[in-house]
Amino acid sequence: MENRPQWGSRAGFILAAAGSAIGLGNIWRFPSTAFQNGGGAFFLPYLFALLTAGIPLLIMEFTIGHKFRGSAPLSYARLNRKLEWLGWWQVAISFIISIYYAAIVAWAMSYTVFAFKLGWGENTESFLYNDYLHIAKTPGEIGSLVPGVLIPLIIVWVITLGVLFKGVKKGIEVANKIFLPTLIVIFMVIVIRALTLDGAVEGLNAFFKPNWDMLTEGKVWVAAYGQIFFSLSIAFAIMVTYSSYLPKKSDITNNAFITGFGNSAFELLAGIGVFSVLGFMAQQQGVGVDEVVKGGVGLAFVVFPQIINQFPAFNELFGVLFFLSLILAGLTSLISIVETFVAGVQDKFNVSRTKSIMIGGGLAAVLSLLFATQSGLFFLDVVDYFINNFGVALAGLVEVIVVAWVLRELNSLQKHANSVSDIIIGSWWKVCLGVVTPLVLGYMMFDNIRTNIK
Ligand code: PHE
Numbered sequence: 001m002e003n004r005p006q007w008g009s010r011a012g013f014i015l016a017a018a019g020s021a022i023g024l025g026n027i028w029r030f031p032s033t034a035f036q037n038g039g040g041a042f043f044l045p046y047l048f049a050l051l052t053a054g055i056p057l058l059i060m061e062f063t064i065g066h067k068f069r070g071s072a073p074l075s076y077a078r079l080n081r082k083l084e085w086l087g088w089w090q091v092a093i094s095f096i097i098s099i100y101y102a103a104i105v106a107w108a109m110s111y112t113v114f115a116f117k118l119g120w121g122e123n124t125e126s127f128l129y130n131d132y133l134h135i136a137k138t139p140g141e142i143g144s145l146v147p148g149v150l151i152p153l154i155i156v157w158v159i160t161l162g163v164l165f166k167g168v169k170k171g172i173e174v175a176n177k178i179f180l181p182t183l184i185v186i187f188m189v190i191v192i193r194a195l196t197l198d199g200a201v202e203g204l205n206a207f208f209k210p211n212w213d214m215l216t217e218g219k220v221w222v223a224a225y226g227q228i229f230f231s232l233s234i235a236f237a238i239m240v241t242y243s244s245y246l247p248k249k250s251d252i253t254n255n256a257f258i259t260g261f262g263n264s265a266f267e268l269l270a271g272i273g274v275f276s277v278l279g280f281m282a283q284q285q286g287v288g289v290d291e292v293v294k295g296g297v298g299l300a301f302v303v304f305p306q307i308i309n310q311f312p313a314f315n316e317l318f319g320v321l322f323f324l325s326l327i328l329a330g331l332t333s334l335i336s337i338v339e340t341f342v343a344g345v346q347d348k349f350n351v352s353r354t355k356s357i358m359i360g361g362g363l364a365a366v367l368s369l370l371f372a373t374q375s376g377l378f379f380l381d382v383v384d385y386f387i388n389n390f391g392v393a394l395a396g397l398v399e400v401i402v403v404a405w406v407l408r409e410l411n412s413l414q415k416h417a418n419s420v421s422d423i424i425i426g427s428w429w430k431v432c433l434g435v436v437t438p439l440v441l442g443y444m445m446f447d448n449i450r451t452n453i454k
Contacts, residue, residue, distance in 0.1 A: 006169065007168065009173075012173035012177065019175075020335075021333075022183070022333070024329060029227065032293055035206070037219070037220040037224070040208040041212045041215055045223075045225075052436045053436070060403065062240075064413065065241060066250065071340070072340065073237075076240075080409070086398065089395060097236070098338050098341075098364045099370070101333065102157060103149070106155070106372075110132065112323040118308065120132075128302055132149075141374065142370075142375050165354065187269060194273045194277045195273075199279040200277075200279050202279040203279020203289055205289075206293075207275035218443065218444075221443075232259070232260060232263055236340065241336075253421035253423040257423065304322060308322070338361055342361060396437075404430070
């Protein structure tokens with residue numbers, strides 16, 4: 001306990017937490033999610049979810065980590081002896097996410113190299129599936145390992161585990177201090193370029209045009225909560241782990257607000273950049289913006305390369321910057337995910353950090369090879385679907401119900417947060433966590449199950 005590692009500075013912690021939050025979800029998940037769920041009107045449920053669930057839960061997780069100073073399973077166990085399983089469950093979700101998140105960062109690495117010569121050619125879809133991923137004809141048929149994916153995947157793991165080997169302060173903190181500011185600068189350049197493209201305004205109009213009627217649909221609220229949870233890395237044991245490295249005298253509430261708003265600011269920026277570019281593409285093709293909107297793998301690895309081909313100038317440069325930003329955003333998140341189970345293993349089995357990185361990180365790396373096989377993309381879709389639809393919301397729901405209602409620990413946590421923070425949290429915080437969040441999340445789960453059964 002005494003020699004638990006610590007962040008070197010407040011900025012170090014904030015950058016690491018923001019680095020975890022700002023990830024692929026901000027760049028490829030938020031813009032299309034917002035568009036499909038009411039456009040400009042989506043900001044209402046989104047802000048509601050941020051203020052009533054996202055930031056309150058972030059404060060709660062920061063407080064648990066700071067107060068109990070352990071990896072998630074250990075911190076939860078210290079909160080209540082019977083609660084260790086909650087930590088392990090969340091650690092397990094993180095573990096699963098890490099194995100496919102690493103693969104996507106690896107693809108971005110390959111695409112950064114392709115971008116130098118626009119190596120994806122004209123038919124970017126066929127390039128992705130056939131020439132790059134060598135996707136198997138029959139879904140689920142593992143086939144062989146694809147060297148083009150395997151090599152960058154190994155590099156991703158070497159970087160990630162290398163950073164973790166260096167420790168919290170010299171590794172994670174330093175990496176985030178370099179990667180995150182670099183990402184923001186690169187992304188600014190991308191967005192400014194995007195905004196000056198022909199058609200950008202139409203893209204933005206499509207993005208911000210509010211469809212107020214959609215606000216009565218449950219699925220829109222579900223999407224807003226899902227986005228906030230995934231994007232802020234909450235209910236994944238990550239923020240508990242990171243805050244367990246805070247020195248005793250550290251602000252909690254203010255840090256949570258900075259992290260939450262910083263993440264959303266980046267998300268908004270990504271939405272503006274992506275839709276400016278989509279507006280440009282729609283204009284080139286003479287179609288409506290809604291016909292070119294995509295999210296996820298399709299957006300980053302099919303649509304973007306296609307658009308980059310059509311750029312008026314500096315195509316290669318734009319391509320390199322875009323995929324570089326995916327790598328940077330992805331790596332800082334991946335580091336946080338892997339740290340979560342590395343810390344869990346270390347605390348539980350009382351082994352050295354080095355050993356737990358080799359065991360935990362090594363196992364994740366080996367399992368991630370599944371995504372370097374010819375069926376990688378199929379597995380990725382399946383796992384991603386289950387994590388997003390069941391893992392995230394359920395883990396968050398159980399977390400608030402257990403802490404607020406079963407253990408009734410909100411008062412003691414509030415006291416702890418207020419004893420160290422600039423901003424004092426009042427009863428609104430308990431109402432958000434104890435009443436609003438469980439009600440909305442409960443509904444979300446119910447709605448999900450209902451539509452999935454139908
Ligand atoms: N928050 C990160 C994103 O937006 C992803 C992430 C999810 C990171 C889960 C850690 C855990 O992409």
